[in-house]
Amino acid sequence: MNLEMFETLVLPTKNKLFRFAFRLLGNSEEAQDVVQDVFIKLWNGRDQLGEVQNMEAWCMRITKNLSLDRIRSRQRRSTESINDGFDIRHEGLTPHERTEIHENMQQINQMIAALPEKQRQVIHLRDIEGYSYNEICEILELDMNQVKVNLFRARSAVREKLVKMNAYGL
Amino acid sequence: MDSKQLEQLLEKYWNCETSLEEEKQLREYFRGSVPENLKDTADLFRYFEAQQSYSVEGTDFDAVVRKKIKQQQPQGKSVSMVFNFARIAAGLLVVITATYFVRQEVRKAYPPEIVDTYSDPKLALEETKKALMIISKGFNKAQREAGKIKVFNEAEEKLQKQGKKEETI
Numbered sequence: 001m002n003l004e005m006f007e008t009l010v011l012p013t014k015n016k017l018f019r020f021a022f023r024l025l026g027n028s029e030e031a032q033d034v035v036q037d038v039f040i041k042l043w044n045g046r047d048q049l050g051e052v053q054n055m056e057a058w059c060m061r062i063t064k065n066l067s068l069d070r071i072r073s074r075q076r077r078s079t080e081s082i083n084d085g086f087d088i089r090h091e092g093l094t095p096h097e098r099t100e101i102h103e104n105m106q107q108i109n110q111m112i113a114a115l116p117e118k119q120r121q122v123i124h125l126r127d128i129e130g131y132s133y134n135e136i137c138e139i140l141e142l143d144m145n146q147v148k149v150n151l152f153r154a155r156s157a158v159r160e161k162l163v164k165m166n167a168y169g170l
Numbered sequence: 171m172d173s174k175q176l177e178q179l180l181e182k183y184w185n186c187e188t189s190l191e192e193e194k195q196l197r198e199y200f201r202g203s204v205p206e207n208l209k210d211t212a213d214l215f216r217y218f219e220a221q222q223s224y225s226v227e228g229t230d231f232d233a234v235v236r237k238k239i240k241q242q243q244p245q246g247k248s249v250s251m252v253f254n255f256a257r258i259a260a261g262l263l264v265v266i267t268a269t270y271f272v273r274q275e276v277r278k279a280y281p282p283e284i285v286d287t288y289s290d291p292k293l294a295l296e297e298t299k300k301a302l303m304i305i306s307k308g309f310n311k312a313q314r315e316a317g318k319i320k321v322f323n324e325a326e327e328k329l330q331k332q333g334k335k336e337e338t339i
Binding site for chain 1: 217225226234
């Protein structure tokens, strides 16, 4: 891989990698550091990249591994919640609805942050990044069955909490 | 999309049976105003969509990455070059050492054949003289024998002279 390929294939994945690292680490500075580390690692190992079919999935996989390494090394999960990224498209919504939505967003964010690690990874990759099941298998190094089970559990947990949120007006 | 279709699609979604395309349709639907009973579900899909725009902060991220990569490049190359030189040097060293030892072994196994047979120079002189005398004797003998050939030569000359005389007559 040369610099040109790096610029066109690898560098544009930065935001996806960042979001994924952020989902796992819960800290934007650390997530950015991880993305930089991923790129440097890829660049240093560029001679061995000939067999990689899906460069983006490969980048995501390294991001996952480096993020998990960081989590292990610090031995605790950050409690910082996701406060950014609520740039909602509001077509025909009243200001009151917008405020309400913003509050709900934060609650949904916490719901997803509270999910077990695998479920959090799968729901992020499918529902936010829109990866196919095959790509998710490749990124997470899981088989199809595990991916589907984790996604099902994640969606069910979120659905249940949404119903509760609505019922109690939390 | 009517409410029945939507309900079916949502049910499929919760059961993880929707395709990527169908999930995209759901996100698109929930962008607009939705019935009261679907508000909480709409929030979830809006959350998913909003998250997609969350990106790396700061515009100099690419520049930082490029800089770091450039810093990595020369280091990696020089290391590999040093390794290559070391490999070649090691190979040469092995060959040279092996050649040296093999030569030593060969020298030990086959000592040079030309050696002095006499340690006393006087005795050596005597022996040389004796050898030369034998050769000289041989030469003398050969010369004497060769002298006899002269007779044939003389006879041949006489015959030729005789032949010429007859031609002129």
